[in-house]
Amino acid sequence: MGHFTSQYWENPYDSGVPRADRRSGEYQTYTPSALTGMRLAIGPEVDAEVAAAERAVRALNRGTYQDLGLVSRFLLRSEAIASSYIEGIAPSPRNVALAELALEEDVRGLSDTAQQVARNMTIVRDASDALSEKEVITVADLGALQASLIPAPTELQGVRATQNWIGGSRYHPLEAAHVPPPPDEVPALLEDLVRYMAGATHSPIIQAALAHAQFEMIHPFPDGNGRVGRALIHTVLTRRGLTAEAILPVSLVLATLHEEYIDGLESFRVEGGPESPQVFAAIETWVSTFANAVRIAAEQAAGLERRLAELREEWSRIISEARRREGKVRATRRNSALSTILDSLPGTPVLTTSTVTRVHGVTTTAAQNALAQLTEYGILETISIGRARRAYVSLDVLDLLTRSERAMASRDFDTASSPPMRPVPVPRVR
Numbered sequence: 001m002g003h004f005t006s007q008y009w010e011n012p013y014d015s016g017v018p019r020a021d022r023r024s025g026e027y028q029t030y031t032p033s034a035l036t037g038m039r040l041a042i043g044p045e046v047d048a049e050v051a052a053a054e055r056a057v058r059a060l061n062r063g064t065y066q067d068l069g070l071v072s073r074f075l076l077r078s079e080a081i082a083s084s085y086i087e088g089i090a091p092s093p094r095n096v097a098l099a100e101l102a103l104e105e106d107v108r109g110l111s112d113t114a115q116q117v118a119r120n121m122t123i124v125r126d127a128s129d130a131l132s133e134k135e136v137i138t139v140a141d142l143g144a145l146q147a148s149l150i151p152a153p154t155e156l157q158g159v160r161a162t163q164n165w166i167g168g169s170r171y172h173p174l175e176a177a178h179v180p181p182p183p184d185e186v187p188a189l190l191e192d193l194v195r196y197m198a199g200a201t202h203s204p205i206i207q208a209a210l211a212h213a214q215f216e217m218i219h220p221f222p223d224g225n226g227r228v229g230r231a232l233i234h235t236v237l238t239r240r241g242l243t244a245e246a247i248l249p250v251s252l253v254l255a256t257l258h259e260e261y262i263d264g265l266e267s268f269r270v271e272g273g274p275e276s277p278q279v280f281a282a283i284e285t286w287v288s289t290f291a292n293a294v295r296i297a298a299e300q301a302a303g304l305e306r307r308l309a310e311l312r313e314e315w316s317r318i319i320s321e322a323r324r325r326e327g328k329v330r331a332t333r334r335n336s337a338l339s340t341i342l343d344s345l346p347g348t349p350v351l352t353t354s355t356v357t358r359v360h361g362v363t364t365t366a367a368q369n370a371l372a373q374l375t376e377y378g379i380l381e382t383i384s385i386g387r388a389r390r391a392y393v394s395l396d397v398l399d400l401l402t403r404s405e406r407a408m409a410s411r412d413f414d415t416a417s418s419p420p421m422r423p424v425p426v427p428r429v430r
Helices: 044-060 069-082 082-087 093-101 112-133 137-148 183-198 206-220 226-241 248-258 258-268 277-324 336-345 355-360 364-376 397-407
Strands: 002-009 025-032 381-386 389-393
Touching: 025 183, 025 206, 044 206, 044 277, 069 093, 069 277, 069 397, 093 112, 093 389, 093 397, 112 137, 112 226, 137 183, 137 226, 137 248, 183 206, 206 226, 206 258, 206 277, 226 248, 248 258, 248 277, 248 397, 258 277, 277 336, 277 397, 336 355, 336 364, 355 364, 364 389
Parallel strands: none
Antiparallel strands: 002 025, 381 389
């Protein structure tokens, strides 16, 4: 799949770092082979795993309500905080939804973390949409995505000009778990990667698996490689038409299957020619790991969609019973402000009067009346977002998102049998 090259590290420190880190010595960089034109011979077992994963993803696009398209931003919210889990930071869906609202309106008392996650949600979704629609992806496009995710300091933006590494000491690569290619090899490798992403030599899941692993092997930026690498998964699957309506929480599943993920990437880092048996075995190991994660992510997303459909049925029952009590025989008009709010509520579970008028184009009076009715029915609740200002919140939707995220943090993908293995928001006590 590539080759290792021996390099020599000359210690640049006379003082200011621990003595044990003032070392010189040999280390090895790893340069992956080009992906463009690569011929694969995937065995029948792994081929069946890829096919099963693809069927599970395509089934999502046939959902009755297609609510996953509405809540896709919140699945990206989960993706946006994946790197923050390392630091134990997991802002709740409610706080991130409020932070997203704050991008358009004045909301007080929000944490910096929630605001950063909301900003990253927008960046990743916009970038995925833009890249999926481009006829050709360029290295500059990848650089622009990285710069948007790492707005400061500017010296961390752009393709790296120095050697970086993963694991070991922060001062030298001698004990690193992975040392990417030297900086002079990075531009050509990135050009090959974007050419490969523009093609269709392999199936969508295999292409996403190889593009993600290749990017992580190259590690082309000083910072933000994890976030860009995760965005590339969505980009490939969307460009190939596999996830036109839904964003898959693949990164959360891979974070839960952390050992398998690391082992899979490690297997990808093998030396040999493009058609050697060890290279095929290495690719199969990684593709199997990735396809399994995609299948699980699709199953988890399908479960969320079913629960959202059940919630819609509950809303319909509540409204029907309330209207009967009020002596109203006719159903709510489909084009009414109340129906319009309910139609998109999974995607906008935190609202204000201004939000409703801006997003749905209804009058202020109609928005106020509809929000008041939904609050009276118990579908929405109000919270303060500043002096004399309030927002309307669907706690049921936010609870569903929280419980889904907790399930995806469990090794069994079920918190009833195994607890979450990383910090996740806690659902409200009913």
